[in-house]
Amino acid sequence: MMDYIHVNEMTFYGYHGALQEENKLGQRFRVTVSLAVDLQSAGETDDLSQTVNYAEVYTVCQEIVEGPPVKLIETVAEKIAKKILDTYQDQVKGVRVQLIKPDPPIAGHYASVAVDITRGQYT
Numbered sequence: 001m002m003d004y005i006h007v008n009e010m011t012f013y014g015y016h017g018a019l020q021e022e023n024k025l026g027q028r029f030r031v032t033v034s035l036a037v038d039l040q041s042a043g044e045t046d047d048l049s050q051t052v053n054y055a056e057v058y059t060v061c062q063e064i065v066e067g068p069p070v071k072l073i074e075t076v077a078e079k080i081a082k083k084i085l086d087t088y089q090d091q092v093k094g095v096r097v098q099l100i101k102p103d104p105p106i107a108g109h110y111a112s113v114a115v116d117i118t119r120g121q122y123t
Contacts, residue, residue: 002093003039007057008032012065016076019105023069027103029076030112031061033084036094036120052091060084073099074115081119094120 010033015026035052042051064079077099084095100114 002036005035005037005052007054010058010061012062014065015069016073018071021105029065030100030102031065032098033057033061034096035092037091052088060087073101077115077117081117085119085121089121094118
């Protein structure tokens with residue numbers, strides 16, 4: 001059985017996109033991450049060192065989304081997943097990253113576009 005930490009709908013402003021106007025004007029991005037972790041020790045000891053600090057996870061996501069632009073949201077999601085797995089390799093067994101682009105410059109009626117990836121630790 002696995003426990004999960006969810007950090008939901010973090011909102012950042014970035015300059016990612018395949019179109020030049022996206023790199024110039026920027027846009028909002030929403031990120032949700034779910035971390036597969038064992039939370040039993042943290043729950044029993046009430047000790048922050050036995051879990052993953054949500055504020056640090058927020059900062060990881062913020063630095064990537066608000067960092068240097070890339071063309072694809074798939075790339076942004078991969079960078080977030082890799083950084084979380086590398087940073088918390090002893091605690092996080094897997095990570096799910098949902099990255100939503102609420103207002104891409106696409107003609108038509110839709111709520112948003114998104115990617116949703118799941119990555120795990122490899123031994």
